[in-house]
Amino acid sequence: MSVAKKHPVFEQELRSDGSFVPQKNLFTVPFGYGPGEHRPEAGRYRLLWMKACPYAHRAVIVRRLLGLEEAISLGTASHFRTEFGWEFSLDEGGVDPVLGIRYIKEVYDAEDPEYKGRPTVPIVVDVHTGQGANSDYFRLTNELETAWAPFHKTGAPDLYPADLRAEIDELNERIFHDVNNGVYKAGFARSQEAYEKAYDVLFERLDELEERLSTRRYLHGDRLTDSDVRLYTTLVRFDAAYYTAFRANRKRIADYRHLWAYARDLFQTPGFGDTTDFDAIKRHYHLSGLLTSEGANPYRILPKGPDLSLWNTPHGRGR
The missing domain is CATH 3.40.30.10 (Glutaredoxin)
Known part of the structure; x- marks a missing residue:
């Protein structure tokens, strides 16, 4: 099967089989207090x-x-x-x-x-x-x-507790490759085979996370962690953008009982919903980038839905 023409912005990240592999970062020196590291400094x-x-x-x-x-x-x-x-x-x-x-x-x-x-x-x-x-x-x-x-402020949550770091790192790897980047692998795929492979892995992982969240409030139990932040930023964009723009359309997040309640729980937590801009999200994914440049949305129609008021409905996760 032939591969469609590559998009110039992402050309270096599209492989000959039509799959998407993100580029490496340019600035990788970590923050820390060791030799050669960037020392944290307020205002710097x-x-x-x-x-x-x-x-x-x-x-x-x-x-x-x-x-x-x-x-x-x-x-x-x-x-x-x-x-x-x-x-x-x-x-x-x-x-x-x-x-x-x-x-x-x-x-x-x-x-x-x-x-x-x-x-x-x-x-x-x-x-x-x-x-x-x-x-x-x-x-x-x-x-x-x-x-x-x-x-950190007084009383700040420990999002990366030492006793859970190995488990957090392991789950973060799977969330990144299969969910965070999984939607991009599906959306940027330039062959049917690459798209279907990414699609299947994405929803297999979402199904697993749905099951995981059926018995615990957060991904690692009753403690909010770094893993929850990483999963949230994909979930909150899913129905408004990825479901249609990236053809990740087997199910909406709103169709999952536990993932949907979990996402609303986080959205209603200070730091999550108040930093989420649905208008920017929808305009970016539907009015710029691949959709308009490749003719998928040539008239630049901005989807009216989904109903964003549902994000503030009771979630019941406190139980």
């Missing part, structure tokens, strides 16, 4: 995100849950990608008010003018130098939970 770093991105969203949720707002400032790029990548068009004058840059790409260009990958979010930037510090979205939340502990 700025977290850049785009509201529709699930990987950036989870860093913002953890920042809020741990009370790191005063220690790490937040810059927000538009949810519409330009030819130069993410742009600060939401800010006055079209530039980030702290870093003075128009595009996140400028941070990448300063590090490597020959860099050919996509400038991605989240990225933490050193405001003193303007240099990128960390864009490792897979480990960033763990570093906020551990290396940044001296700056």
Whole structure:
């Protein structure tokens, strides 16, 4: 079977069999107190995100849950990608008010003018130098939970408890490959075989998580952890975006008894729903990127649903 034409933005991440493999991160030096690591320092770093991105969203949720707002400032790029990548068009004058840059790409260009990958979010930037510090979205939340502990608010939840780290890491791997990235593997697939493989794995994993959540409030029992943050950012985008835009359409999250109640439980928890912007999510996934550029939504019709008021209905997970 022939493979459809690749999209230029993601061309380097699409394989000959039509499957999608995400690029590696450019800024991977961790936060910590060892040699060569970025030492946490209040006011020194700025977290850049785009509201529709699930990987950036989870860093913002953890920042809020741990009370790191005063220690790490937040810059927000538009949810519409330009030819130069993410742009600060939401800010006055079209530039980030702290870093003075128009595009996140400028941070990448300063590090490597020959860099050919996509400038991605989240990225933490050193405001003193303007240099990128960390864009490792897979480990960033763990570093906020551990290396940044001296700056956590009083009473902050322990999202990465030492006694559960091995179990959290193992589950996070499966959630990332099969759910977080699974929707992208299905949505960006350029062959029927690659799409169906990603689709089947995605829903097999969601079925397993549905069963897991039938006997516990959170993924690791009665404690909110990093794993819950990672799963939430995909679940909250699923019915509004992935179900239709990425053809992940076997079931909506609203069709799962336990996953749907669990997602509402998290949405109604401070730090989750109040950092979720459904309008940005819907506009990004339906009015920009692959859908419009490849003709799937040529008239730029924004779906009216789903009914977002349902996210605030009673969930009963406290039982």
